[in-house]
């Protein structure tokens with residue numbers, strides 16, 4: 001099932017045929033540097049693939065991201081549930097996730113995906129707010145999130161430090 005399309009990207013449910021490309025990405029130290037810190041083993045990646053990606057049962061999820069000019073799996077993107085500290089999803093909110101294979105970095109693909117999912121989250125899913133948390137060392141991700149129009153809400157300092165960003169639904173005002 002295709003959920004969304006942009007000029008260069010197509011977003012669809014993950015299928016078993018994606019597992020090798022998914023695992024290769026999760027085993028790439030460059031991709032994992034600021035999201036987990038260490039590459040996953042093949043076994044860990046497979047477990048995660050089976051446990052969280054197949055099948056997506058809700059539109060609030062991460063989607064296989066296909067680069068249309070090459071008909072190639074190049075990552076996963078989407079707006080997934082924003083959980084509170086008790087582990088319960090916060091109604092009306094979502095978290096933006098963008099993961100692109102390192103061979104395709106710097107092509108504007110995360111920005112293109114992010115723009116599409118912000119529109120999708122606000123217009124289709126009627127979210128009030130989309131959030132994202134980024135390791136403060138992840139300069140490329142911070143750049144993308146700033147380009148997408150997110151605002152910095154808070155900074156969390158610790159063994160790993162994070163910026164917490166949010167963007168609010170501009171369409172909400174129209175309903176008043």
Ligand SMILES: CC(C)(COP(=O)(O)OP(=O)(O)OC[C@H]1O[C@@H](n2cnc3c(N)ncnc32)[C@H](O)[C@@H]1OP(=O)(O)O)[C@@H](O)C(=O)NCCC(=O)NCCS
Nearest residue numbers: 031097098099100105106107108109110111139140141143
């Ligand atoms: C972060 C990530 C999604 C960006 O994907 P991408 O497709 O390369 O992003 P884009 O090409 O749309 O934009 C990248 C921007 O960051 C800039 N950039 C890249 N490396 C940078 C760095 N080290 N410092 C500052 N800016 C940097 C690029 O120049 C570009 O900005 P520009 O358009 O103004 O030139 C990708 O690197 C990735 O998947 N990383 C691993 C997973 C991850 O960290 N995800 C984010 C957490 S959810």
